[in-house]
Amino acid sequence: MSRNKVDLGRKGYRVDLSKTLLFVDDEKEILDILIDLFSDEGYCLHTATKASEALAISKSQPVDFVLSDLRLPDASGKDLLEQIQADHPRAVRVLTSGYLDVRFGHVAEDKKSGTYYLSKPWDLFMLKNLVSEKVG
Numbered sequence: 001m002s003r004n005k006v007d008l009g010r011k012g013y014r015v016d017l018s019k020t021l022l023f024v025d026d027e028k029e030i031l032d033i034l035i036d037l038f039s040d041e042g043y044c045l046h047t048a049t050k051a052s053e054a055l056a057i058s059k060s061q062p063v064d065f066v067l068s069d070l071r072l073p074d075a076s077g078k079d080l081l082e083q084i085q086a087d088h089p090r091a092v093r094v095l096t097s098g099y100l101d102v103r104f105g106h107v108a109e110d111k112k113s114g115t116y117y118l119s120k121p122w123d124l125f126m127l128k129n130l131v132s133e134k135v136g
Contacts, residue, residue, distance in 0.1 A: 019135050020044040020061060024054040024068040024080065025096075034067070037124055038131070051075035055083060063088045065135045067118075067127075070097035081115055092134040094118055 021043045023034045031047040038045055046063075048054035051072045057063070066084050068077035081093040094116045110117070118127070 018044075019064045020046065021065045021131065021135070022046045022048065022054060022057055022063050022067070022084075024048045024051065024066065024072065024077065026050070026069065026071070026073050030069070033124075037128060041128075041131075043131075043135075049073070051077070051080040051083075054080055058084045058087055063091050065092045065094070065131055067094040067096060070095055078115075082113075085114075092116070092131075094130070096120055096122070 019042075021038060023031055023046070025031055025034075025047075026049050028049065031049070035045055035047065046057050048057060049072075051068075051074050054066070054068065058066070063084060066081060066088075068080050070077040072080065077095050077097070081095060084091060085093060093114065096118045097120060116130070118130075
């Protein structure tokens with residue numbers, strides 16, 4: 001579906017797909033959870049299982065929010081977010097992993113890079129609030 005196209009969504013509500021969220025994780029099940037979580041929120045949603053796929057998406061259109069796993073098959077999620085930042089400096093960037101030292105239900109922010117850190121497993125309510133607060 002093209003950007004900004006009005007859609008009726010799964011529940012029949014009119015939504016404006018003006019904000020784009022990109023989720024990157026090598027586990028398809030994780031991506032399915034994220035799509036289910038945000039599918040009725042009015043965002044244009046994209047997923048990728050590799051950094052190279054995510055970069056191709058980010059090169060082809062504006063990206064407002066990126067959530068990436070730290071460990072990807074073809075690159076580090078940290079490196080991916082840095083590359084996306086170069087093209088989309090205003091994009092909200094979230095790095096996630098089961099190996100981060102961030103308490104459940106909390107988000108840490110690196111003030112220098114502007115990257116947010118979120119440990120797995122996620123508090124889905126908190127993740128939804130983060131997107132709403134930072135993207136609109």
